[in-house]
Every structure is written in structure tokens, then in C-alpha cells.
Amino acid sequence: MSETAAPATGTKARRELDRAVIRFAGDSGDGMQLTGEQFTTESAWAGNDLATLPNFPAEIRAPAGTLFGVSSFQLQFGSLRVYTPGDRLDCLVAMNPAALKVHLRDLKTGGLLIVNTAAYDKRNLDKAGYNANPLDDPALAERYRLHKVDMTGLTYEAIKDLPLNTKEKDRTKNFFALGLVSWIYTRPLEPTLDWIGKKFAKNPQFAEANTRVLKAGHAYGETAEIFSEHYQIEPAEMAAGVYRAMTGNRALAWGLLAAAERSKVPIVYGAYPITPASSILEELAMHKRFRIRTIQAEDEIAAATAAIGASFGGAIGVTGSSGPGIALKGEAIGLAVTAELPLVIFDIQRGGPSTGLPTKTEQADLMQALYGRNSESPVVVLAPATPGDCFYVAYEAVRIAAKYMCPVFVLSDGFLANGSEPWLIPDPETLPPIDIHFRTEKEGFFPYLRDPATLSRPWVRPGTPGLEHRIGGIEKQDVTGNISYDPDNHDHMVRMRAEKVRRVAQEIPPTTINGPATGDLLVVGWGGTYGSITAAVERAQSDGRSVASIHLRHLNPLPPDLGHILREYRKVLVPEINSGQLVRVLRAEYLVDAVGFNRVRGLPLASEEIYEAIIQLIGSPA
């Protein structure tokens, strides 16, 4: 956090910052996600660039006051380009002792620490494992700028005359925290006041209570003696245009809506509820007007096979899940490979193996996407880099699946799914066309006749007279599609299916290199680590180091220019939230001595740590 003194405005000094990282933390029932989302909206209104990191327990109603029941929402906002939700916190709001215990380690020395003193009673202290009240420890106030605020008491006071019960009153205290932090960072309250008006339109008492508590928090900052200054963050310089906040899962869903509209082919989305993919199903179900048909299937296998059935019928079949569900869909994906039908598969990766860490992020399904099926079953694999990028990648996945008649994986992750960013709204007209041609011509038809450029077979809608045919999972003769157990035909078909996927390389644009075209180090990333890697690389570049980065959207096939690019640098570093999957692919594919940087903590990679890995690899500047 760099600071410059600015002239005082109002009654208190206002200090200019170029960025800040704050985290709201409390019990899962404390409304921390909502508080963070509202603060995000306020910051977007203020014109800042930002990135968010929601973090919540897998339990829906985790026992109150416990360490594992802590829910948090972090965001970084700034007047400069913001790539990540931030590594270390400038400000921590800890609504109870458990939140303090879990999150204090991430607060910078000298950082702002705001606590709700009312929650620091014996019971909550016991649950958090504190023998004594940490707020009484003078070391805490020495190390951090500690602000002890009786938020609960002040909240009750603000709405004491409203006919609400204690529980209802208690539930508004998160807006006291929001009001206070909004004052500290000079955020506009209008978006939150608007939200309250809409949310509680039918319940004016709650609207009144939340409004009063929000304003009470804000006024507390202004008037209480304890806050001597607050902060101003200027709008970021961003490309001109109209923006909206976008989360990854919503962007995936909207990318499908755009593809359905553009291709004029309906989309059928099959899914079984699973964290963190369920919100895609929920989002799509709201948009029936787009002729998106959603099937909440009986299980993951049915979700995938229903999508395949829809593709056989001439719709775009899409299925979405997370790693454990993808494992169940494996055989069905193989069917789409051999039936040569379009199928888009969203994998919102989470921590594993098995149930693992349902609400935490990970990047460890790359090998599952590439190879997680029986036999030779190549598929196209794409990965979005940011929440907003999910829109384009979903659209592109549909385009490729339909053009090449094959399954296309989209590897998103929990961080992208729930994280949001200010997103420059595209003009849908600028998206590439999705031209889908259903064969109706009888003359010379065979089910596995191939387009010479793409090697894809004709897509025929049942209902087309004269083209009745049968396909299936058994090996078939090329061209005729008749069942064939011929050894040479099988070898031919294995190669044909692989070559078809390889040809998707002709769709890949030249790779964008962030930095010099040749140099000491190339950092190669994929998926949701884009922000962390870019921030680290730009920091190293500003130190004068010869470092560049590329971020792969196409993981299978890989970009045609990748082999050449890799050889232009002395060293190659591959940061991933797994134990080294892309790095293994690159070493095998290109025989380069790429090294991995791997942390598998269920969290985004820390930019700081990637920066240190870069320095460690290339040493100090000459």
C-alpha cells in the first residue's frame, strides 16, 4: 500500500492510496459474503479496478463461533491495474474471535484491524481456543492499528425503536461494518442503499433497519474519535466502455446464451448439483427465454448423457460439474469422442482428491481432462484466465465443439467461479460467428464422411428424410460408420480422432507474450492463476529483469507457436495450483527443462511467492 498525503477534506484527513486489500471475516451466519459483494459494488461504482476472493466453509450452517465456521470475503481495489485479490491484508474486519484467529496471520504489520467487541465473550473465545481475550493483549495494538468497536451495541442502539426481535436486529450488524469500512475507504453508499431498497421492497421494516445501521456505521467513522483519517482511491485507468461486475460462473452461463443466440441452435445443459458448479445451472435456468433447456439430472452420468442425447438430436449438449462429477462422466465423454458429437464440459475445479475441499480452488484436473478416460480418447481442452474471460471461453468451446464434432473441456476453478472483476461488456456482434450446418443432402451421404479441413463428420438432425443412420460406442468403419472390428481400421480411427483434435490448432491465434520476445525467463501459466502470475511478472519486469509470461487458453491442442516461444528463453517456470501437471505436459511435448512452482493450498497462488520463485530461478540482475 503506497500512500501520499492529500489535503484534508471534511473533518478528517483523507489520504490517497493507489490500492488496498481488505477482508471481511466472521461467522458463516454473519453475512460476510453479502458485505463483501456490496463493498465490491461500491468500489466498482467508484471506478476502481478490483478482484475478489470469496472464501466460505463447505458446511451450510457451520456451528456458530467455531474456527471452521469462519466465512470471509477479500478484495483488492485500486487506481492501478488489479490482477489479484491480493496476498497480504491492509485491513481486516474480524466479527468474532474465530475470525481473528483464522485470519490475523494475513494482516500486514501496521494494518487496520477492526473488531466487533461484543462478540468477544467467554463462549466465543472458548470456541476459538483463546484462553484470554486477545483484544486485551497490548501486543495486538502495538503491532496493528486496532479498532475495538461494539458493533452489536451500536447496531441495537440505531434501531432500538423498530419492532424487530433480537435475532433480526443482530442480523443487520454486518451493515454496520460495511458502513464503517465504506467510510474508511470513501466508498459511495448509493449502490448499497439501492440494493436494500430492492431487496426489502416488500418488507419496509427491514429496509429501514438496514439503512439506518449502514448509515450508523458510516457516521461512526466520521464522528468517533478513534479514526483520525480515511482513504481515497482514485478511479483506475481502464479501457473506455460500459462495465459490469462479472463472476466466472455467470460468465460461463452467459457465454452459452450468446452461443445459442448466435448459432441459432438450442442448448441443453445437463447438470447435477455440485459445489462450485451449481450456480451455472441456476443461472441458466433463469434464462428460458433464450431457449436454453436445463436438466437437473439424477446423477453426473445422466447429466452428461442427456447432453449427448441432445447433441444427437441437433442441439448443443453441455454438461457442467466439478472434479468428482467429471470422474463419473468419463465413460460418457468417451462416447461423445467416438460418436463424434459436440459436447461441452465445464469442470469447475476444486480441491481433491475425492470430496476434498469443495469450496476451495485448485488446478489439478488438467490430467483428468486430457487423459481421464479409457483408451485413446482425445478431447479439446480450454481454460479461462479471469472471471470475465469465462464468457469468451464458453462461447469458443461451443464454436469448436460444433465445428469439429467433438467434446471440448472448459477448465475453470472455484476461484474464477465465485470471484468477480469489473468486466468490459462486449458488443455481441464482434464475437466470431458460429456457423452450424446440418446435412440434409442425401447424395453421397455416409455418417462418418469427413470434411477435409476439419476432419469432422456430418451432423444430421434426426427427422431428416433419407439420412436415417445408426451410430454408437462400438468401433466403426471410417466413412460408412458400420460396426468394424478390423485391426487396421481401429488403428486408423484412433489416429483420425487424434488428428481431428490436433487440427483445432488452426483455430488458435498467435500467443500473446507479456514482456520481451526473448530473455532469461518465461513464465507459463494457465487458468485462474493469470492474475497472480501477471502481477509477479510485471513486478520482476519493473525491477529490470528479463522476464516474460504467456498464459495458455488452449491446453489441447497446444498453440502451434508454443514450441518456438519456449526456446527463446533460458529458463521456463510453470506456476500451478497442483503438483506439476502442465509442466509435465510441456516437458514431454517440447523436451524443454521447464520447472514448476507448485502450491496446493486450496487458495490462489500468492503473487509474492511467484515473484520469489522468479528471483530464485534467475538470480539477481546482472
Add this chain to the structure above:
Amino acid sequence: MSAQGAGAAATPAPKYTKKDFESDQDVRWCPGCGDYAILSAVQKSMPDLGIPRENIVFISGIGCSSRFPYYMNTYGFHTIHGRAPAIATGLRVARPDLKVFLVTGDGDGLSIGGNHMLHVLRRNVNITILLFNNRIYGLTKGQYSPTSELGKVTKSTPMGSADRPVNPLAFALGCGATFVARTVDRNIAHMDEMLKRAAGHRGTGFLEILQNCNVYNDLAWNVMYDKESRALHELRLQHGKPLIFGPPDARKAVIMDGVLPKVVDAGSVPESALWIHDERNVNAAKLLAGLFAPDFPVPIGVLEEIEAPIYEDVMLQQEQRAISERGPGSIAKLLTSGDTWKIG
């Protein structure tokens, strides 16, 4: 096009013959397999549907029965083990204008695909399910199946199977099926009639076909094959008719004794005590599903046919309602809806 008119086209179907539905593929079932009779009956039943051939789709899973689509000159999809009901559901959701048949077996439909069978039946997807029940795994060469009798000795159960069989009719009824019927591969006339009834049902038509695997489980349904036994045990269900069966000189009736079915001499009970078959009575159908030789007759025919909402119909109605209330979706409008802000 509504699901009601599944498969029907604006123009009437051409005058087909059985031959029009025979594909050019060699049929690869074992000589003597019951599947041949079923294939022939199905091909023969197709012209009567009055549906253009191109609007008919056969979907199957894995197993001997699941090779069926290759032999039908319609659209066809031979999929993966047990998943045909889900594939068919997706197909119907995408294409409610198509007439969809699903061919499965006791292993495919009730073991590996039991879950999908449950859900396709309760959703009442508008498809016709033909379940070939031969009480054995044929394609994998003779292991016991979920309909094999307890104690069945097979290669995988040399000392006899330890699990009790599932009753396909009771299962279907328990799942909320809206049409449940049974026929026999060697009773061609009855099979013709049942195929017609099942295919004509609005919703999921579930037809169990007792089928012979002459290689691994020959004469498993001998009770319905042997002339004498069949005369003693076959109970033809007919809507509005009493449950009377047996040879002309020894007619028997199934009546209700309290809450239990009971077999009596037909002449020994007054007409008012007879059990009159009512296809709309789901509870009665559940009792019928439990009857089997030797203590009871073996019912064949339609146990139940009721009306219920069809999954894809409801889905399409919702879509139509959303469009008529708010107009068709526009991605350009959606992208700029809600909270947005302008920079520059």
C-alpha cells in the same frame, strides 16, 4: 410441435411395409435367440404408427438387446451401459417432435442403469421402453442378472446367487410409471398388440418382454412357453374384464381375500366377487405385478395406464410462457442489464 404429436409430421407418413424398417446390417444374435421374434414384431408394428420413418429414433444401452438399433432402418444410437434412459431424456428435451423408442434388458435397465430407469419413469418422459427380460447376462457370457431367481447357479455364482430378484413391473409401478405392461417373445399376436399399446401411450410406456436366451438361460420362462403350463398359468389382462384364467374345463379366478389376492375356482364365486381389471387402478396394478407361478397365474397385458404430466411438455410450456411474458432473450440486452457503469 407438441409432445402429444410426437413423431407425427404435417404430411402423412408414406405407406410403409415391414421391409422399410429393416436395415442393411447383418443381424448378429445367436441363432434361436428370442430377440429375432421381437425385432420382427417391432419392424412389423412400425407402419401402423403412421409416423414418417425419419422421425423415429431407437436408443439403446449395452447388452444383447441393445444391438437392436443397428437393425432398424430408422435413426438409432447405441450408447453406453445403462444410460439409454438419460440419453433419451436429453433427446426428447431437445427434440420433442421425435418418436423415441428405448431398447434395454434386465441388466442394462435394472442393474447398471437402474437409477436412470427410476428417473425416466417418474419424469414420465414421452418414450416407449422395451425391456427384454431373459434373467441372465448374455453378452458377457452367462452371469446372473438382477432378475435371476435367488440361488441361480451361473459362472459367477457357482453355489447359487445370494440376492433376491427385482420384479420389473413392480419396480416400474413403484417409480410412478404411467404405463406398465408385459408380453412374451413367443406370443407374437399378443406382442403385436402390446407394442401398439405401449407406443401409443402418452408418457413413458414401459413394456417388459419375457425373452428367451437359448444359450445361457434356456427356457427360463418355460412356464409361459410349455403349452400345458401356459394353459394353466397365463392370465390375459383386459380392461373391464374379470381376472379369469386356466383351461376351459378348469377355469380359475383371482379374487381379493381381504387385502390379499387369492386363486379360486371361477365357478365357486358369485360374479360380484370377481376382480374386474381396471388399468387406471394403480394399487390393483401393484398387486397384479406381484403375481407369478406356481401359486398364482402369470399376468400378461396392460397392468396400468394413467395420465400424468410429461417432463418435456412442462419444460416447453415454461419456455413458451417465459417467451410470451417477456419476449425472446437478447444477449445484447442481457449484457447491459442490471448494474453497469461507464468509463471514459
